Amino acid sequence: MEFATFADRAAAIEAEPADLEIVDHVRALLEDASDDDRGEPQTLEIVARFVQGRVVPAWDSTTLDIGPSTCYEAIARAAGTNVSADDVENRLAERGEIGDVAASYDFGGQQGLNAFTTGGDDGTGGLTVREVYETLVDLAAADGSGSQDRKVDLLFGLFNRCSSDEARYLARLVLSEMRIGVGEGTVRDAIAAAFDVPVDNVERALQVTNDYGQVARIAREEGLDGLDAVDLAVGRPVQAMLAQAGTVTDALEEWDEAAVEWKYDGARIQLHHDPDGIETETTAGEAGSTRVYSRNMEDVTAALPEVVEYAAETLERPAIIDGEVVAVDEAGEPLPFQEVLKRFRRKHDVAKAREDVAVRPVFFDCLHADGEDLLEEPLADRHDRLEDLLAAAQPDGPDPGDVDGLSLLWLTDDPAEIEAIDAEALESGHEGIMLKNPDSTYSPGRRGKHWRKRKPDVETLDCVVTGAEWGEGRRATFLGTFELSVRNETTGDLETVGKVATGITDAQLAELTDLLEPHVANEDGQAVDIAPAIVFEVGYEEIQTSPTYSSGYALRFPRFLGVRHDKDPEDAETLERLERLREP
Numbered sequence: 001m002e003f004a005t006f007a008d009r010a011a012a013i014e015a016e017p018a019d020l021e022i023v024d025h026v027r028a029l030l031e032d033a034s035d036d037d038r039g040e041p042q043t044l045e046i047v048a049r050f051v052q053g054r055v056v057p058a059w060d061s062t063t064l065d066i067g068p069s070t071c072y073e074a075i076a077r078a079a080g081t082n083v084s085a086d087d088v089e090n091r092l093a094e095r096g097e098i099g100d101v102a103a104s105y106d107f108g109g110q111q112g113l114n115a116f117t118t119g120g121d122d123g124t125g126g127l128t129v130r131e132v133y134e135t136l137v138d139l140a141a142a143d144g145s146g147s148q149d150r151k152v153d154l155l156f157g158l159f160n161r162c163s164s165d166e167a168r169y170l171a172r173l174v175l176s177e178m179r180i181g182v183g184e185g186t187v188r189d190a191i192a193a194a195f196d197v198p199v200d201n202v203e204r205a206l207q208v209t210n211d212y213g214q215v216a217r218i219a220r221e222e223g224l225d226g227l228d229a230v231d232l233a234v235g236r237p238v239q240a241m242l243a244q245a246g247t248v249t250d251a252l253e254e255w256d257e258a259a260v261e262w263k264y265d266g267a268r269i270q271l272h273h274d275p276d277g278i279e280t281e282t283t284a285g286e287a288g289s290t291r292v293y294s295r296n297m298e299d300v301t302a303a304l305p306e307v308v309e310y311a312a313e314t315l316e317r318p319a320i321i322d323g324e325v326v327a328v329d330e331a332g333e334p335l336p337f338q339e340v341l342k343r344f345r346r347k348h349d350v351a352k353a354r355e356d357v358a359v360r361p362v363f364f365d366c367l368h369a370d371g372e373d374l375l376e377e378p379l380a381d382r383h384d385r386l387e388d389l390l391a392a393a394q395p396d397g398p399d400p401g402d403v404d405g406l407s408l409l410w411l412t413d414d415p416a417e418i419e420a421i422d423a424e425a426l427e428s429g430h431e432g433i434m435l436k437n438p439d440s441t442y443s444p445g446r447r448g449k450h451w452r453k454r455k456p457d458v459e460t461l462d463c464v465v466t467g468a469e470w471g472e473g474r475r476a477t478f479l480g481t482f483e484l485s486v487r488n489e490t491t492g493d494l495e496t497v498g499k500v501a502t503g504i505t506d507a508q509l510a511e512l513t514d515l516l517e518p519h520v521a522n523e524d525g526q527a528v529d530i531a532p533a534i535v536f537e538v539g540y541e542e543i544q545t546s547p548t549y550s551s552g553y554a555l556r557f558p559r560f561l562g563v564r565h566d567k568d569p570e571d572a573e574t575l576e577r578l579e580r581l582r583e584p
């Protein structure tokens with residue numbers, strides 16, 4: 001297929017406002033590409049990607065590494081001796097869009113010459129889609145000293161043969177700014193229409209491969225059976241399943257029980273490992289036995305040697321596992337998220353960075369184990385498979401709940417137990433909890449309702465502390481489980497609304513005990529009354545009516561956020577506000 005034909009279609013798509021018509025244009029483009037591809041192999045794959053502004057599949061971390069200035073330089077050179085890269089940049093400032101700028105130059109001088117030698121019948125430079133693709137792949141591979149010059153040369157060679165419309169879409173493709181209104185769903189629907197296969201099956205194959213080109217070819221050549229037979233491949237990343245915000249109440253209402261895990265405060269990773277070595281088609285070089293990908297399928301292996309070492313020591317079978325990499329201090333305790341960012345994606349001085357901040361992986365899901373894809377298996381079973389994989393090589397065999405690198409998972413329908421898990425997560429320095437549907441499948445790239453991160457508190461309340469309990473065991477000398485009250489403005493009384501025990505670290509318990517002990521008014525066994533003096537800021541999930549507390553309301557899942565040293569009991573929340581907040 002001539003690149004001019006592609007550019008014509010791209011222009012028509014860009015001018016089309018209606019989504020359905022756009023799908024139809026893309027369908028026609030794929031059909032044309034499919035015909036042309038007999039003469040020029042790969043045309044279908046290339047066009048399925050180009051139309052979305054992609055040169056390589058989404059799973060491939062290869063980048064063209066062409067900065068805007070390289071592109072301006074190449075355009076300037078093709079535009080003639082009296083045009084400089086600065087002129088191109090100035091024109092961009094006026095017109096605001098690189099495609100428009102590229103289309104505004106006349107590359108005719110050299111084009112005439114090319115038309116003579118390599119050109120097509122229509123007087124253009126005769127560029128084909130495949131030539132553009134191959135040149136861009138060469139350009140991506142240019143490395144080391146002189147590589148920027150080589151990139152400019154190669155790009156100049158392409159612009160030099162472009163008509164105005166071709167230049168418009170070449171410039172946009174090269175700078176990842178295609179923006180003609182073709183989203184992933186458009187290409188999915190167009191593949192289904194062009195090759196007469198169901199959209200859902202195309203969708204599944206796309207989730208598994210992250211390669212529109214490959215899926216278009218399979219749909220054309222093997223139809224539905226071919227699409228359904230597409231498997232995950234170790235070394236080809238998958239989009240990560242994502243979470244929605246949610247509450248414990250919702251989770252327990254919708255599912256019989258919830259799988260509860262700590263929410264580790266790090267960066268998402270997907271680990272691919274094959275002890276016999278990974279085979280991948282990526283142009284980015286040797287894959288070795290282990291690859292690590294970010295949430296966006298970027299290859300971050302080189303930045304995280306601890307994860308590679310973990311895989312080598314732990315995994316005896318091929319696997320794709322999903323987890324989080326967390327920064328840890330010398331004692332192995334988690335450090336804040338900002339610390340992991342110092343390591344993630346780092347390309348230089350990794351060994352030095354590792355000395356400053358160490359990282360440790362924790363895995364919570366398993367997509368593939370030993371030749372078997374597990375996307376369709378229930379979450380609880382996937383977690384069991386993960387445990388088998390990770391425990392196999394650990395010295396003393398599987399010790400439930402204590403496998404190095406395995407997330408802890410509790411199955412429960414008991415809100416109090418979930419509260420306790422949340423408290424422990426926070427106390428251990430983690431972000432909170434994740435609630436997952438134990439029966440759910442793994443949906444790559446989806447922010448579905450089967451994974452919920454506990455919703456951050458929308459509103460907080462400033463409540464007076466009116467009571468507490470002495471702790472037990474190692475906490476016997478600390479006050480804990482604080483009773484919270486609000487003001488009834490009509491009567492002037494304080495009315496209880498709940499008790500908070502969650503969200504408080506041991507260090508904070510000691511501080512709170514020092515702060516509250518002078519105000520203890522009365523002791524009755526473990527329970528103490530506290531004279532109104534101290535105000536806590538608390539988060540909560542919901543306000544319910546309740547006979548348990550004197551206000552007539554109860555806070556669901558209250559959590560301690562801090563002491564409002566700046567507030568007196570007279571400034572605390574009123575019963576009236578509580579009633580207002582309760583209304584939907």
Ligand SMILES: Nc1ncnc2c1ncn2[C@@H]1O[C@H](COP(=O)(O)OP(=O)(O)OP(=O)(O)O)[C@@H](O)[C@H]1O
Binds near residue numbers: 261262266324
């Ligand atoms: N046990 C766990 N299960 C799933 N995800 C976890 C877990 N622990 C930590 N995480 C992290 O929490 C994220 C889930 O939230 P979400 O899918 O909304 O991602 P996000 O947009 O990066 O949000 P956030 O900034 O809250 O991490 C995951 O992407 C992962 O990085």
